[in-house]
Amino acid sequence: METKSKQLFEEAKRYIPGGVNSPVRAFGAVKRTPRFIASAYGDRIVDVDGNEMIDYVCSWGPGILGHAHPRVIKQIQKACENGLTYGAPTEKEVILAKLIAEMVPSMEVSRLVSSGTEAVMSAIRVARGYTKRDKIIKFKGCYHGHSDGLLVKAGSAALTTSIPDSAGVPADYTKNTLVASYNDFASVEALFQANPEEIAAVIVEPVAANMGVVLPKPGFLEFLREITKKFGALLIFDEVITGFRLALGGAQEYYQIVPDLTTLGKIVGGGMPIGAYGGRKEIMEVVSPVGAVYQAGTLSGNPIATTAGIETLQILKEDPKIYQRIEEKAKKIADIVRETAKGKVYVNQIGSLLSIFFTSKIVIDYESAVSSDTAKYAEYFGYLLDRGIYVAPSQFEAMFLSDAHTHQDVESTCQLIKEYFAGI
Ligand SMILES: *Cc1c(COP(=O)(O)O)cnc(C)c1O
Numbered sequence: 001m002e003t004k005s006k007q008l009f010e011e012a013k014r015y016i017p018g019g020v021n022s023p024v025r026a027f028g029a030v031k032r033t034p035r036f037i038a039s040a041y042g043d044r045i046v047d048v049d050g051n052e053m054i055d056y057v058c059s060w061g062p063g064i065l066g067h068a069h070p071r072v073i074k075q076i077q078k079a080c081e082n083g084l085t086y087g088a089p090t091e092k093e094v095i096l097a098k099l100i101a102e103m104v105p106s107m108e109v110s111r112l113v114s115s116g117t118e119a120v121m122s123a124i125r126v127a128r129g130y131t132k133r134d135k136i137i138k139f140k141g142c143y144h145g146h147s148d149g150l151l152v153k154a155g156s157a158a159l160t161t162s163i164p165d166s167a168g169v170p171a172d173y174t175k176n177t178l179v180a181s182y183n184d185f186a187s188v189e190a191l192f193q194a195n196p197e198e199i200a201a202v203i204v205e206p207v208a209a210n211m212g213v214v215l216p217k218p219g220f221l222e223f224l225r226e227i228t229k230k231f232g233a234l235l236i237f238d239e240v241i242t243g244f245r246l247a248l249g250g251a252q253e254y255y256q257i258v259p260d261l262t263t264l265g266k267i268v269g270g271g272m273p274i275g276a277y278g279g280r281k282e283i284m285e286v287v288s289p290v291g292a293v294y295q296a297g298t299l300s301g302n303p304i305a306t307t308a309g310i311e312t313l314q315i316l317k318e319d320p321k322i323y324q325r326i327e328e329k330a331k332k333i334a335d336i337v338r339e340t341a342k343g344k345v346y347v348n349q350i351g352s353l354l355s356i357f358f359t360s361k362i363v364i365d366y367e368s369a370v371s372s373d374t375a376k377y378a379e380y381f382g383y384l385l386d387r388g389i390y391v392a393p394s395q396f397e398a399m400f401l402s403d404a405h406t407h408q409d410v411e412s413t414c415q416l417i418k419e420y421f422a423g424i
Helices: 003-015 070-080 091-103 116-131 185-194 220-230 250-255 303-318 322-340 374-385 407-423
Strands: 037-041 044-047 052-055 109-113 135-140 152-154 162-164 177-181 199-204 234-238 261-264 275-279 346-350 353-357
Touching: 052 407, 070 303, 091 109, 091 275, 091 303, 109 116, 116 135, 116 199, 116 234, 116 261, 116 275, 135 152, 135 185, 152 177, 162 177, 177 185, 185 199, 185 220, 199 220, 220 234, 234 250, 250 261, 322 346, 322 353, 322 407, 374 407
Parallel strands: 135 177, 135 199, 199 234, 234 261
Antiparallel strands: 037 044, 044 052, 109 275, 152 162, 261 275, 346 353
């Protein structure tokens, strides 16, 4: 039954572009009606028609503890009674910045903002202000939010041209963003050779999770660390997804690489809107009011959002075994799919993140990811949705596991996936 969701979607489309406040929510790629959500708890999400589903989207990453964790909710309720926002500093911001520095040691000093997009946009401004250079390198298939300079694709002569990947972005805003290929060492080397003294930073998702999950090849992140150092550029890890998810200290702890700047989002807000960027003190001191790089926000460090972030990080810190637990569940699903769908799909899994690519290719970069058959993914998605399993409505998004996923729910999910692949 999707009666109410259908009605709401029709009404939403009259007042909101495409009926949604973020494009992927429209279910366009899977040709279904988006479910309008009424509530969620633990690993379950419930729509307005009363359908209860096991949720593997987890709000695209923040929900590492599952929905409505009692400790987080209680602290938020308490905080609300003291007012929602002051536009003045609070102790909570100090506590959260300290927690971040403790858990992600490369972030000695950090700034709180209200989204991942803002965190990345600001980190890049810092890199440019610090190095006094304009150009940056990003990777095809990595997503860093929707700021102008990062909505870019390689032009026909990739080495020298980049063009906007969205209407409304002037070509002038993307001309300083150079595009390399993920896991392709030579593509990075070539861009540095062509612009030896002009590159302020390389920005990368240390584990790419926005073209589906794509792991860095052994040595790739080490190579980025070395080449940025050699050319006097900064290395920015966009850990908006991987931060507090792959390990307490994110991908940089998992792979033991120390970036110059890090961006966080999603989990750091515990389900509320927070982003953060930070790095060594000496770099972060270019930020206003200490330095000359301007960056500000009316609701930055909002007391309710910081409360949710603090409580979430505290819970993770108190119980680091959580990472083992969530990985085991993701691995179980990955193993079942590999066993039952041999040759039909390629599975990438790391920690609590996984993607099932409907391709026979090995997925290591954007080209291999987009070799997937999205119509087949849509069919798989619909099969699961109709049976109470809510996975990402796009081939190119990750499947997220949380600590709230019960063994029983993971087991029944595996069973359904097995049935699906046995039938195709
Ligand atoms: C989600 C995401 C962003 C953007 O964060 P928003 O909070 O949606 O603005 C940036 N980088 C990565 C790697 C992300 O996954």
